[in-house]
Amino acid sequence: MKLYFDVLHTGEKYDFTNKINEVLQEYASVIATKLLYSFIPESGEQIKFINFGGEASILEPFIKQALLEHMSEAAAQSNHFFLNKVLEDDRKEIFKPSPRIINLAALEMLSINEMRKTNEGE
Known part of the structure; x- marks a missing residue:
C-alpha cells in the first residue's frame, strides 16, 4: 500500500510509504523485544503468543519481521x-x-474491577 501526501492546490504528491514503513518496523521491533523479555519460560516450558489489539493486523508483517531478529x-x-x-x-x-472488540471487552472488565474496588473501599 502506498501512502501519499497531496499538497493542497498544487497537485504535488509526496510518497511517505518508506518512511512510514520504517517507523512501523521500528515500533514492531520494540514491541517484539519487550514482549519476548516480559515472559521468561521456566525450564523446558514453551510459551505461545497470540497477538491481538486494534492494530495487530496492520502490524502483522512488521512484527513477523521483528521476531526474526x-x-x-x-x-x-x-x-x-x-x-x-x-x-x-x-x-x-x-x-x-x-x-x-477484544480491546473493548477487556477495558470493560478493567472498569468493572476498578468500580468494585472503589465500592468495596467505601
Missing part, C-alpha cells in the same frame, strides 16, 4: 500467532471477535 522462522511460526488467523468465521456470532 530474535529467533528462527520456524520458531516464530510455531509460537507466534495473530488473532485474525486463529479465529474461525462463525456467522452465528452477534459480536464477531476482533482485535477491537
